[in-house]
Amino acid sequence: MTTPRPVGITVHQQSKQLEVGFDDGTTYAIAFELMRVYSPSAEVQGHGPGQEVLQTGKRDVGIVDIAAVGHYAVQPTFTDGHDSGIFTWEYLHFLGSRQDELWREYEAKLQQAGVDRDAPMPTAGGHACGGHH
Template sequence: MSDPTPLAITLHRESRLLEVSFDDGSRFELPCEYLRVYSPSAEVRGHGPGQETLQLNKEDVTITAIDPVGNYGIKPTFSDGHDTGIYTWKLLYDLGRHYTTLWREYLGKVSAAGCSRKTGH
């Protein structure tokens, strides 16, 4: 079975959501903040296990541009200047399917670091 492919990608600027509809019938609305804190870039994920950097103060981040990357993904540019993450179709699909679990995990990490989403410290 091949990975699902997006049929449509729509950026809702006012609500700061990226809507992605896939060929298997799945449709996800992914907040820009969520996409930013789960960026696949080395800046966020590091170069190996345990090198991840917790992203803070991204509540108001938006996507200012989306560039296609071949036939396999997109590279969004975020309002904070971040533009190095390539989101493959598989990654977008997985982020959509596991949104609730991953968001809860992120909020737990923020709390464990003694931070809050609003202040970052």
């Protein structure tokens, strides 16, 4: 199965969305927040299942820069300084096509963790690994 390739990528600063048009005719507007929360970077995903770091306080995150990575991905720099996520065309298509599901999953994770979507992230350095209660 071939991955649809993007034919156009537009950063909408006002609505905080990345619009991606694919060659299969689909166009998705992916919220920066969703991209930031589901960033494929190790900083967010951890180094194995169950090590994901729940991201919060990203509702107002913006994208200051977006760089092409070869012919297969883009690497956005977010306003909170996060820039280690490499978003492949496949991953962007996944985020775009599954947005509703991903938002629900994110909200469920927040609820489960008992944190607010707008809670500030613990600052880097204070490594927040869920301690025992």
